[in-house]
Each structure stands twice: as structure tokens, then as C-alpha cells.
Amino acid sequence: MNQNLYALIQSRFPADTSKPFLILPTGRTISYTEADQGAARFAAVLADAGVTPGDRVMVQTDKSPEAVMLYLACLRLGSIYIPLNTAYTPTEVDYFLNDAEPTVLVCRPKSLVALSAIAARAGVTKTFVMDVDGSGSITDAANTATPLEAIANCDSDDLAAILYTSGTTGRSKGAMLSHQNLSSNALTLHEIWAFEDGDILLHALPIYHVHGLFVALHCALMNGSSIHFLDKFDPDTVISLLSQSTVMMGVPTFYTRLLAETAFTSEVSKNIRLFVSGSAPMLAETHVQFTERTGHKILERYGMTEGGMITSNPYDGDRVPGTVGPALPDVEVRICAKDGTPVAAGEIGVLEYKGPNLFKGYWGMPEKTAEEFRSDGFFISGDNAIMDIDGRVSIVGRDKDLIITGGYNVYPKEIEIEIDQMDGVIESAVIGLPHKDFGEGVTAVVVAKDDGGVTEDAIIDALKDKLARFKQPKKVYFVPELPRNAMGKVQKNALRETYSGTYDS
Ligand code: MCA
Ligand code: AMP
Numbered sequence: 001m002n003q004n005l006y007a008l009i010q011s012r013f014p015a016d017t018s019k020p021f022l023i024l025p026t027g028r029t030i031s032y033t034e035a036d037q038g039a040a041r042f043a044a045v046l047a048d049a050g051v052t053p054g055d056r057v058m059v060q061t062d063k064s065p066e067a068v069m070l071y072l073a074c075l076r077l078g079s080i081y082i083p084l085n086t087a088y089t090p091t092e093v094d095y096f097l098n099d100a101e102p103t104v105l106v107c108r109p110k111s112l113v114a115l116s117a118i119a120a121r122a123g124v125t126k127t128f129v130m131d132v133d134g135s136g137s138i139t140d141a142a143n144t145a146t147p148l149e150a151i152a153n154c155d156s157d158d159l160a161a162i163l164y165t166s167g168t169t170g171r172s173k174g175a176m177l178s179h180q181n182l183s184s185n186a187l188t189l190h191e192i193w194a195f196e197d198g199d200i201l202l203h204a205l206p207i208y209h210v211h212g213l214f215v216a217l218h219c220a221l222m223n224g225s226s227i228h229f230l231d232k233f234d235p236d237t238v239i240s241l242l243s244q245s246t247v248m249m250g251v252p253t254f255y256t257r258l259l260a261e262t263a264f265t266s267e268v269s270k271n272i273r274l275f276v277s278g279s280a281p282m283l284a285e286t287h288v289q290f291t292e293r294t295g296h297k298i299l300e301r302y303g304m305t306e307g308g309m310i311t312s313n314p315y316d317g318d319r320v321p322g323t324v325g326p327a328l329p330d331v332e333v334r335i336c337a338k339d340g341t342p343v344a345a346g347e348i349g350v351l352e353y354k355g356p357n358l359f360k361g362y363w364g365m366p367e368k369t370a371e372e373f374r375s376d377g378f379f380i381s382g383d384n385a386i387m388d389i390d391g392r393v394s395i396v397g398r399d400k401d402l403i404i405t406g407g408y409n410v411y412p413k414e415i416e417i418e419i420d421q422m423d424g425v426i427e428s429a430v431i432g433l434p435h436k437d438f439g440e441g442v443t444a445v446v447v448a449k450d451d452g453g454v455t456e457d458a459i460i461d462a463l464k465d466k467l468a469r470f471k472q473p474k475k476v477y478f479v480p481e482l483p484r485n486a487m488g489k490v491q492k493n494a495l496r497e498t499y500s501g502t503y504d505s
Helices: 005-011 032-048 065-077 090-100 109-121 137-144 179-192 210-222 235-242 252-259 284-294 366-371 412-420 456-463 492-498
Strands: 020-023 029-031 056-060 080-083 104-107 126-129 159-165 173-178 200-203 226-229 247-250 274-277 299-304 308-312 332-336 348-354 379-387 393-398 403-405 408-410 425-435 439-448 475-478
Touching (some): 020 032, 032 137, 109 126, 173 179, 210 226, 348 393, 403 425
Parallel strands (some): 200 226, 439 475
Antiparallel strands (some): 159 173, 299 308, 332 348, 348 379, 379 393
16 A cells, blocks of 8 residues: 555545635635645656655745645655755755755745755755745746646655754754654544544644644644644734634644733634644643633643654543643653663653654664664653653653754754854853743853953854854853863753843843
8 A cells, every 4th residue: 555645645635625725814725626736736846857756855935835735745756855944044054955965945035046056066956936925936837737646656664754853963963754654643643632524723833843744734634624824823813713713733832922912812712622732841820821711721742853743631631731641542652761771650761752653763864863762662852751650741851952942942052063163252051041932042151252352242143144043042141151060061050040030021
């Protein structure tokens, strides 16, 4: 049987494919038939540009129906889809291009000048553009192409996508996700979250990360559902569409921003069957406020790029604030000491997991991959967790030096490397501090040379062209020296304590 995820998606189309698949706030609607045909046309364009099964297609575009069709086209063709955060600068994209060596790049028109030379140097054979509204050279070509209806025959281990995730060393790693990784997770989530006839998804997440691209989109596709498809999260638009939707998924920032709106009431959310949160920890107080305001209990789940969704609070049964629920039915989770020995229920350790959702390793990094797997195939997540006697998991911290800001991961090392290279800087430590809106705010603590003349503005300015905006420090502190322990390691906990109130107001 063809394991291509697109074959599964197609098998789940609604009986009447004239049903809306994507509904935009502008009133534009894309039916399932149009999406399927669009995918076939984009597939034809990619094939024409020389893309064959296993080839990479790198995409840095805004969120539009055409961007979704392009993703579906890549699946259909058996090529490997590589979405990039639109906030990444050309310098960052340069790294991804050279690492993944895609055959085709699709970027925004405004990035074309900066990226085409870089792409050509990295061996890209064809660069297309796609604009905010989905128009552009690739769409023009698709509009006149003869649809490529075939669905490439894939084995379950064949790669469907590579998603880049930053690393503790500062170098991003491409997580290789197979058709089976994606389809198993999609089917499991569709089932345990009880998707049903008539469900309509409210989709305000970006589509270059697991949450928006796979979790949200695939659940709707497994259900043949319609999606209210927003180009970004905007509280007013979300509130105006809640009454016409039944499921919404978001990062905690979505929910705290909704709670800040007086128009967000139990009345406007009464048709919602399920609110899901993940990608970052949700404060217990947010859960409580949300229930008080709307009567709904947000279902919190836990996942990561390398494994999609791993645990979930139950659909029926207790959704406990501060916990992320038990392992998904087809996933094994254990909590271990550093040496890989499982710890007792209730004790803190590092969460490890294994299952059909678990990725195939990091692109071109066999050693790095090997370091993060146990010999029995479990993956070491780097998240500190506790599992209670009933298998319910709580994420209590991180073993990895990672900041999560508004649902985006930022590895301090990547920023420290850049700051440390600046004239007038001796060294730096980048930390995440509690932030009302983003959960954590990226903050730099810098040791400057005596008369180096470095200022906060100069540091932030120097990072502008190098790092995506969400990675740039929202605040820079200067200190004479960094606190270190006896081993010489910077004590980031001490820094976090000292500056904890930075974003209180
Ligand atoms: C934007 N900014 C940010 C962030 N987003 N800064 C820190 N963290 C962020 N996440 C910057 C902007 O560049 C801007 O800078 C300033 O902050 C304010 O922007 P604002 O307009 O408020 O931001 P926004 O456009 O409304 O975006 C905020 C957002 C967005 C809606 C929370 O970041 C978002 O959609 N996040 C979702 C991320 C996500 O999908 N994560 C899932 C990863 P300035 O004004 O100074 O230029 S998948 C994952 O983690 C796993 C698998 C899982 O479990 O799901
Ligand atoms: P990413 O690399 O973007 O896939 O982010 C994955 C990381 O997000 C995980 O390793 C966790 O640290 C974090 N994460 C995801 N969901 C949750 C959650 N519900 N609670 C706490 N942390 C979470």
C-alpha cells in the first residue's frame, strides 16, 4: 500500500469535495477539489523544475492557500518539504540552503534579491516567488500547468519533510520526518481529540512549524473539515470567528492575548468543542482564568519537532492544569536519569520517548543523531519531567539550555556566539525571563570591555541582519563579570533570579 501521506489525506476528503477546505476572512474559499487540483498543478511545476522524489523543496513564504497547496504538492510528488520561519534573515537562510541543498527554493518577492544569489551558490536549480496573497511566479506557472494527478509511491520511512530546529551548539539541525511519522500522529490526534462531522478548525498558527503545519492542518484534513484560515493571530479576527468554529489550537500567548480582550466571553466561545494549547508551558493561572471566563478547559498537550505530539491531556477525563497528560496511545514515554535509567514515579528526570511519531534523525548529522538516542531507540527529549503513578506527565523544566518565546524556540548559544563576536564585548550570557505576553523574553547579559562603548541599542542593531527578530534580546544588561560556579560554568539560574522582574510591567 502506498504510504504517501497525501494518499491518506486524499482518502479522508469529504464525500462532496466541493466543500470548503480553507475559508479566508476576506471571503475567499478554497474547496477540497480546488486544493487537490492546486496540489496537482504545483506538483507539475516542481516536477518541471527538476524535482524528483527525495529532492528537497525549501519554502519561505507567507501563509496563504497556495502555500498549503505547495506543501501538499511536495507530499504528492514524494519530495521533501522544508518550511522556514518567515522571520529568518537571509544570513540564516544561507545556512539552511547549504545544509539541505534543495533543488527548488520558493521565497517571498521581497527576499528574492537577497536570496537568489545565495540560492544559486547553494546549487538551487530554480527559485520561484510567492507573495502574501499566494500570487507569484510559481502560482502563475501552476495556473497554466497540466495537473500531475499521480501520487508518488512511498514507503513509510521515506521522508516527507525536514523541519529545522535550533541546537544547543548554536547550529540548527534538520529533523527528518517520514510519511509514517506524520500520518501516525495525524490519525492518533484525530482519534483522541474526538474529531467529528461538522468540526470547523480556527487556524491562526504559522504553517512553518509542527503545531500549525502538522498538528492543526492534518487533524482537519483527517476529518475532511473546513478551516477558518487566518494569515496570523489577531485577537479581533479570532474572536469574530469563534462562533463559527468548533476547534482552536494555539500557543499559550494566543490564550493570554484572548483573555486580555473584554470581547472574549463564554458567549462568543460557546460553539467551540475543543481548545488545545501547546508548544510552551501554559501557566496554571491561565488555565484557571480561561475556565472562569469561558467555562472551557483548555486541553494541553506536549510535543516537539522531532516527534510531533507525544503526550496529551485526555479529551474525556480530567485535564489537569500544569500537566500534559499521558503518552499518546502509540507512543512510549519514560522518565530517566542522565544515564538512561528510569526513575520512580513522581521523581524528576529527563523525558525519553519512542513510537511511530519519532523522527528519522538529523539531516546530515549521524553523530549528533546518535548522541540523542538510547541504544533501545528511545529519544532523549531534553525536557525535565515527572510522571505520576497513572502515567500522567508534568514538564517541570528543561535540561537543554533553551528559551521558548511565544511558542518559538531560541537557543541562547546562537545569540551568544553573535554577541561575543562584537567589538567591545568580552562575553555574554543569554537567558529567558518570565514575560507576560511571550512566556519568556530573550534577554542578554553582557560583559563589555571597559571603554568599548557598546550600548544596548548597538547590540540589538548589530543583530538585526543576522538573527530573526524573535531571537533578538528584548533587553540587554551590562555586568562587570558573569557569575560562575566552581567548574567555571556560567550560573544562568543566578542571572534569571537577579533579573526576574524585567518584564513585569
Ligand atoms: C513576534 N515577536 C516575537 C515573537 N513573535 N518576539 C518574541 N517571541 C515571539 N514569538 C516580535 C515581533 O517581531 C515584534 O518585534 C514584536 O515581537 C511584537 O510583535 P507582535 O506583533 O506582537 O507579534 P505577533 O506577530 O502578534 O506574533 C506573536 C505570536 C507569534 C502570535 C505569538 O509569535 C506566533 O504566532 N507564535 C506561534 C509560534 C508557533 O507556532 N510555535 C509552534 C512551534 P518588533 O515590533 O520589535 O519588530 S512547534 C512546537 O513548538 C512543538 C512541536 C509543539 O509542541 O507544538
Ligand atoms: P520545538 O523544538 O519547537 O518543537 O519545541 C519543542 C519544545 O517545546 C519541547 O521540547 C518542550 O520544551 C516545549 N513544549 C512543547 N509543548 C509544551 C508544553 N505543553 N509544556 C511545556 N513545554 C512544552
